[in-house]
Amino acid sequence: MKIAILGSGAFGAALAAALGREGPVVLWGRGQAGREIRRLPGLVLPGSVTVTADLAQTDDADLLLLSVPMQALGRFVADHGARLASRPLVACCKGVDLTTGLGPVEILDTLGGPAPAVLTGPSFAADIAIGLPTALTLACRDDALGAHLQARLSTPVLRLYRTPDVIGAELGGALKNVMAIAAGVVIGAGLGDSARAALMTRGYAEMLRFALARGARAETLAGLSGFGDLVLTCTSAQSRNFSFGLSLGRGESFDPATTVEGAATARAVAEIGRTQALDLPVSTAVAALVDGRITVTEAIQSLLSRPLKQE
Ligand SMILES: NC(=O)C1=CN([C@@H]2O[C@H](COP(=O)(O)OP(=O)(O)OC[C@H]3O[C@@H](n4cnc5c(N)ncnc54)[C@H](OP(=O)(O)O)[C@@H]3O)[C@@H](O)[C@H]2O)C=CC1
Numbered sequence: 001m002k003i004a005i006l007g008s009g010a011f012g013a014a015l016a017a018a019l020g021r022e023g024p025v026v027l028w029g030r031g032q033a034g035r036e037i038r039r040l041p042g043l044v045l046p047g048s049v050t051v052t053a054d055l056a057q058t059d060d061a062d063l064l065l066l067s068v069p070m071q072a073l074g075r076f077v078a079d080h081g082a083r084l085a086s087r088p089l090v091a092c093c094k095g096v097d098l099t100t101g102l103g104p105v106e107i108l109d110t111l112g113g114p115a116p117a118v119l120t121g122p123s124f125a126a127d128i129a130i131g132l133p134t135a136l137t138l139a140c141r142d143d144a145l146g147a148h149l150q151a152r153l154s155t156p157v158l159r160l161y162r163t164p165d166v167i168g169a170e171l172g173g174a175l176k177n178v179m180a181i182a183a184g185v186v187i188g189a190g191l192g193d194s195a196r197a198a199l200m201t202r203g204y205a206e207m208l209r210f211a212l213a214r215g216a217r218a219e220t221l222a223g224l225s226g227f228g229d230l231v232l233t234c235t236s237a238q239s240r241n242f243s244f245g246l247s248l249g250r251g252e253s254f255d256p257a258t259t260v261e262g263a264a265t266a267r268a269v270a271e272i273g274r275t276q277a278l279d280l281p282v283s284t285a286v287a288a289l290v291d292g293r294i295t296v297t298e299a300i301q302s303l304l305s306r307p308l309k310q311e
């Protein structure tokens, strides 16, 4: 019984560290040389974790976790689908695919294997890696498989809650990154903590509006994958999405090699909102800002000048 984790970035490696304390894990990464994890420097993986750049070494695993970034998932699945298809798959990425508008589970669904699951919620890789207590959402349409995965992936310090609401869990994780960018802009531009609280609250209303329109359950958004992760990423400079927003708000540059899932997701969500006539002011402003179509001042003005309305 071996778990394979595909993608040796910060999150994949952190999960390998956590799950490797419980049993054998193989961690695959493209171009991964040795056991040093470039995106999580200094991480010492347990001896039970095999680290490899050879995908064939994951063939004897009975469970696969995919932790490549969202915008890379479609291509990865297209290239390696035949190898993945027959085994249970758990998506560990957060976002909406820019080309197709699909979430990670919908992309994995195209393989036609067992019902894919998504693992999402408030958890910085660095915290999971050193064994700090963390609670996450495991969403799977097939509740029997979901219960099996929940038990398999929980550890004494990594506590998984289960839901069949895949779309709600996916969208909570995807949309909170967009709001984290916006919260970073608010703080970076010096608008203060009160403005951030307003942004988070109205951002949550927007997440709910979008997710309900796509068939999600409100209570899922109120859980770890939505509200929980919104709080974490809008209030911590450990978040790359929040830090990216901080840089935008301060007019500073940001390392383009850093994974900032909310940027592409804002574009994808704004486009879906435009075609489906959904009111998504924060996502639309973030998309325009990251594309350089508006300035920070214009983005702030676009939100403050909206007509007054009922809460
Ligand atoms: N970091 C965190 O705290 C958390 C992250 N997540 C989610 O996990 C997902 C992965 O993020 P994270 O691990 O942090 O990202 P990182 O930037 O740390 O690492 C991304 C990894 O994916 C690899 N990769 C990129 N493109 C491809 C590809 N086409 N094929 C194969 N591998 C590829 C990169 O390889 P290379 O270095 O060669 O580019 C790198 O190893 C994201 O969706 C993120 O939202 C979820 C919870 C917490």
Ligand SMILES: O=C(CO)COP(=O)(O)O
Residues within 6 Å of the ligand: 094, 121, 122, 123, 124, 125, 177, 180, 229, 232, 233, 238, 239, 240, 241, 242, 259, 260, 261
């Ligand atoms: O998703 C995360 C925490 O739950 C990580 O957030 P960032 O991708 O913004 O670093």
